[in-house]
Amino acid sequence: MPAMRESMSVDRRGLMLVLSSPSGAGKTTLSRALLADTDNMKMSVSATTRPMRPGETDGEDYFFVEPVDFNLMINRDELLEHAKVFGNYYGTPRAAVEDALSSGNDVLFDIDWQGTQQLAQKMRDDLVSIFILPPSTAALEKRLKSRAQDSDEVVAQRMSKASEEISHWREYDYVVVNDDVDECLSEVRAILKAERVRCSRRTGLIDFVSGLREGY
Numbered sequence: 001m002p003a004m005r006e007s008m009s010v011d012r013r014g015l016m017l018v019l020s021s022p023s024g025a026g027k028t029t030l031s032r033a034l035l036a037d038t039d040n041m042k043m044s045v046s047a048t049t050r051p052m053r054p055g056e057t058d059g060e061d062y063f064f065v066e067p068v069d070f071n072l073m074i075n076r077d078e079l080l081e082h083a084k085v086f087g088n089y090y091g092t093p094r095a096a097v098e099d100a101l102s103s104g105n106d107v108l109f110d111i112d113w114q115g116t117q118q119l120a121q122k123m124r125d126d127l128v129s130i131f132i133l134p135p136s137t138a139a140l141e142k143r144l145k146s147r148a149q150d151s152d153e154v155v156a157q158r159m160s161k162a163s164e165e166i167s168h169w170r171e172y173d174y175v176v177v178n179d180d181v182d183e184c185l186s187e188v189r190a191i192l193k194a195e196r197v198r199c200s201r202r203t204g205l206i207d208f209v210s211g212l213r214e215g216y
């Protein structure tokens, strides 16, 4: 039984739930935990030119593509948003997102502040954005190093970018601090539960309420 189940008595449009944070703050950890027990939600799989990390799977963690193919996706308007992050290109394939939202399914995004700005410009009503902060700079560096997915040089590069990324926190709908991961996860779940019953998303409300009123 998923921890996050919604009553489907009223049809609704799906939402885009974005998690952004400096590298190492916990986006992937929180995304995987949320997806593991939430119904009607799937992860947006990005395209990237970044090299695959150990343990990553093409088509699951990312679509790993060559720069020339990434540019083709841009030119064919196949990306909902895209950005250059840490010297690599990242972007969101459009089709899967549009299909999910129109069928009432939510899409979870792990994207940076640049991508979030683009989604806010294009699809503000569908967007729910959460910025994840680490409890401290020391904890962030410790987590990046303990993750052991990047070289010392890459860790240093990502730490140097953290302050600039954190400066965008005001652009987000919500901010959570990922100190205790379970507490942080419960805050993200509470945000999702509330946003799922936002009036503007519930396309089936008018019929549902008129059906109720006819009963009296």
Ligand SMILES: Nc1nc2c(ncn2[C@@H]2O[C@H](COP(=O)(O)OP(=O)(O)O)[C@@H](O)[C@H]2O)c(=O)[nH]1
Residues within 6 Å of the ligand: 020, 021, 022, 023, 024, 027, 028, 046, 047, 050, 081, 082, 083, 085, 086, 090, 091, 092, 110, 111, 112, 113, 114, 115, 116
């Ligand atoms: N704009 C945008 N950013 C993305 C996308 N996919 C990943 N990112 C961001 O790119 C940055 C680097 O991601 P990644 O290489 O997986 O490193 P990690 O954050 O250390 O796990 C992170 O800030 C991600 O949120 C995307 O499709 N679009």
Ligand SMILES: Nc1ncnc2c1ncn2[C@@H]1O[C@H](COP(=O)(O)OP(=O)(O)O)[C@@H](O)[C@H]1O
Residues within 6 Å of the ligand: 021, 022, 023, 024, 025, 026, 027, 028, 029, 030, 143, 144, 146, 147, 178, 179, 180, 181
């Ligand atoms: N609340 C937390 N406390 C301690 N370690 C954490 C916490 N959240 C995540 N981590 C660890 O920190 C590292 C980076 O987390 P990750 O989810 O990969 O970050 P991101 O996707 O934002 O780069 C991982 O090793 C993860 O297990």
